[in-house]
Amino acid sequence: MPKIDLPYLLDFCPLQTEDFTRIHEFFTNLKEGKFTTTKCKSCGEILWQPRVVCPHCNSDEMEWIDLPQEGKLFAFTEVIHGAPLGMEDDAPFSIGIVDLEDPKMKVLARVDDAHYEDLEFGQEMRLKIITLEDGRVWFRWVRK
């Protein structure tokens, strides 16, 4: 059997350009160092992840707002075995949920440079923006 590269649609990371998604601005913002999401212009709800239609009031009028790039660690784990394709070589890696203060919301992401034993409840974390080999961007947490 020939070795098959991971097909694009089995890749976990979202397609990020204007051709594929209506929230491409999230990714261009991230490239510029800004962590953002959408806020509904009609009912004022802040939505995570970014949306094109508000699930509360059905409005499709959205504005982009900046999110804080730091927060406190709420829960965490370290994946030792069972990582999916494309992440097997990364294991062990940690994952954390971080509480943001304003707006109050939780953001889950990988936690870089820390094993489970290095992490504590309430620990101060900051966002780290990463660039994939093909130019796509994503975000992770690191200890402050």
Next chain:
Amino acid sequence: MRKVAIVGGGLTKFGVRKATYKELAQEAGKAVFEDVPNLDKKDVDSLFLGSAASDRMAFQSYPAPLVAEQVGVQPNKVIMRTELACASGQAAMRAAYGSIASGLSDIALVMGVEKMNTPNMAETQTTMAAVMDREWDGVNGMSAPPFFALVMMRHMHEYGTTREQLGMVSVKNHDYSASNPFAQFQKKFTLEDVINSVEISKPIRLLDCSGITDGAGGIVMTSEDRAKEFTDTPVYIEGLAQCNMGSLVSNLPSLTTWKPMKKAFRAALMMAGKDIYDMAFAEVHDCFTIAEIIAYEDGGMCKKGEGGKFIEEGNPYVGGRLPVNTHGGLLGTGHPLGATSIAQTVEVIEQFRGEVPEERYVGGEWALTHNLSGNANVHSVLVFRRGG
């Protein structure tokens, strides 16, 4: 609305099977029809197939007609596949219930078939990670073990649940699966075995996890007035409920209090006019040890935060206040997603008929089964009564 009965069922051996998806379906069909010998296959007018991920793990879309051909039925009322991840089998039962209760179907074959072991385990793990919101959770390496690890560490932090109490769930369920002929793990383990097993996603260890399992099963469902043609001990579905809240992990109302579980248990029991302690036993979705601890709490068996104490004091054992997972649970028997609910239901049938080994026999008149799916954001509950 007609009352709905289950008149029989059967399972394949669960485990790492040297058999394909279709072969598992054939084996399950044989087991079902042998358990309901008075049923003529020509009278099966509907097929409901629970299959969570045949598209990826067996590279097979559109599996319902494929399974119909494998088992030799030609449905002429309803044929469909249901997908609800770990609760796909109960979703099929729920669809069959609605179809029979409404009078659309008379005799339904309800099957669950799943082939999870492939030559490359990372393939299976990829499929499981895609049960999460693939773009915003799966992308971060989220899958079932890391999700339940977050739940477990928070539960230990908030309520003081101990490593030992969690381990007791695994020991109990393997004790029961040891005498269950279809179980993936027919082997007992000690608390030390559980606590020292391989780390999967900290703090979850291997024996906190259910298996990656190939397996299939089926049951026959019909209306109350037809049930006695096939069995002296029909099992009636007297209550059923489901509740969903949320999808993305960050947005869940709570990691450690499963509100949709509380609602689904309450609504299903209310429909049956019963209390949780009217149940002779309960088969709950112990995909991980922490899930059974939370089921004690949010299923209404004990106060919030006291799930660890509940098992420590001996309540969920055969002979205890409310036996839980008498068939060995998912931890002991394995978790072939679509077939899991069917295996729980077969346990109810066998308990009511008195066909289980003495050491885990409970019997009784009432029982409950529960499945969670995904990141515990959907809970599905069925309440059964022994007929005949």
